[in-house]
Amino acid sequence: MPKTVTPESGLAPSDLPELPERPGVSYIMPVLNEAEHIAQAVGTILDQDYDGSKEIVLALGPSTDGTTEIVEALAAGDPRVRVVHNPDGDTPTGLNLAVRATRSPVVVRVDAHSELTPDYTSLAIDVLRETGAANAGGLMAARGETAFQKAVARAYMSPMGLGGPAYHSGDEAQESESAYLGVFRREVFDVLGGFDETLRRGQDWELNLRIREAGGRVWFDPRLRVTYWPRSTWKQLAQQFHATGRWRAEIVRRHGSRNSVRYFAPPVLVLGITAALVEAVLQLSGTTARWPKFLRRFTSLVYVPSAAYVALIGAEVVRAKDCGIRERIWFKLVLPTMHLCWGAGFLRGLVSGAGDSVDRSRSAKLQESTPLNASD
Incomplete structure (x- = not known):
């Protein structure tokens, strides 16, 4: 659960210990009904061009599409793949379960529907070291396959679409309000206690708020690129944004100005x-x-x-x-x-308030077929 923080909580650049030359890296991924994408997602992560130790912890929700069997087979075939069970299926709960199962100095949040560039890990660690940041992230590079998906991707990257955050439209490297996904120093979770499990959406922004309030630095670097594949139907998009709006209002109710x-x-x-x-x-x-x-x-x-x-x-x-x-x-x-x-x-x-609102735009019933390399 989140912990009370102050600017003296120990996340300022001067308070963070120096990173080893090649620190171990733990990738954390919440997984629910991802049979179509999970094998490639795991393979892409473990194929990162980084010669330090790597592991990926999958927080497995109660899937109904065969994901469980695929994940168990992946874990049985590679000791770097570990599984923790997330019976509730909520993203922040799964992320916290995964974090608690790791010990690496660097924790990288990943998603089954996003693709990291091959140098993402090594570059992110360099950014953490050079800037003293507690969390670093980069550009959410939206892409699409169909005309609809391409239109959504264009809207994501347009200032008229989502606007605001540098990780949507791109910008110079700089301190940031939040970060897409995120490459975290272990100390973030030691000090702050993890993601707020009462927030089903917006938990990343809330954690980055606490990082900044604890004196830590959140850094955006456009060289860190993550390919994002948007929803593939109009109905999914509408459901996604309605749920996101409700949860943003919940955050406003809690954190105001x-x-x-x-x-x-x-x-x-x-x-x-x-x-x-x-x-x-x-x-x-x-x-x-x-x-x-x-x-x-x-x-x-x-x-x-x-x-x-x-x-x-x-x-x-x-x-x-x-x-x-x-x-x-x-x-x-x-x-x-x-x-x-x-x-x-x-x-x-x-x-x-958000109540028990859930974004079901990624449910198995609504998902349409997309290429195996097209995860979002």
Whole structure:
């Protein structure tokens, strides 16, 4: 469970011990219903171009698609692969179980649907050593196979899409609010006690918040690239962003002003569009005709933000010249889907909290076939 921290908790660069030349590395991965991807994911991780000792700890959830048998076979065939059981199947719980099963000076969070570049580990360790960071991460390089997936990947990498964090759009190496996945010093878990198991989404951001509050440094380096494969259907994308919005609202309820103002843009957009729709209904019904002229002019201003948003979407689509017409059409639909679903989920979460909300957009029933090298 998370521990109370102060700036003197021992994660400042000057407090961290020097890393060995080739420290041992433990990769931690929560796994649930990943039969299609898990074997290649493990192979890719163990094939990292790094000559220090490596192990991977898989936190195995209650899978129903044959993942359990595959994971057990992988562990039986390679002593570097270990398994801990995660009966609840929750990501933060699985991550903590995996961390507790490791002892290496460096802990690398990995995902069955992401691909590390071959030099990711060695480069990340150099970054940790050079910057004194407690956690380092890099660019979440979204890619797609289908026109829809490519459109989602484009939205992820666009400032108009997710915006804000350097790990989405790329930037110069710098201190960061959070990090994608993350390469951690062991001391992070010794001092902070791990991920918050009450957060089903956003647990990475919350842990990085505590790292910074404990005096630690979170570092972004664009040379650290992780290929990310987005959801493959519109329904999955909508479910993903609605759940993410609810959990971000839960984090806002807990941590208030320590959240960036950018998280409030999607819910404000939802409120603005809702107000515009209400105004349109009142006008069409003739209700506003009975209002004073100055009031009708004032309430008509509610259309301005929505019209500006539509114009921004149009401009972003026009700039997307290096893609086919199907991808461009999907891109036009994907951007508002991400924003509105996230914003609606945020508003719901802000009122009632995240509760037991679960993102089921990766469930076995919803997953569609994607190439074995296309994990996200």
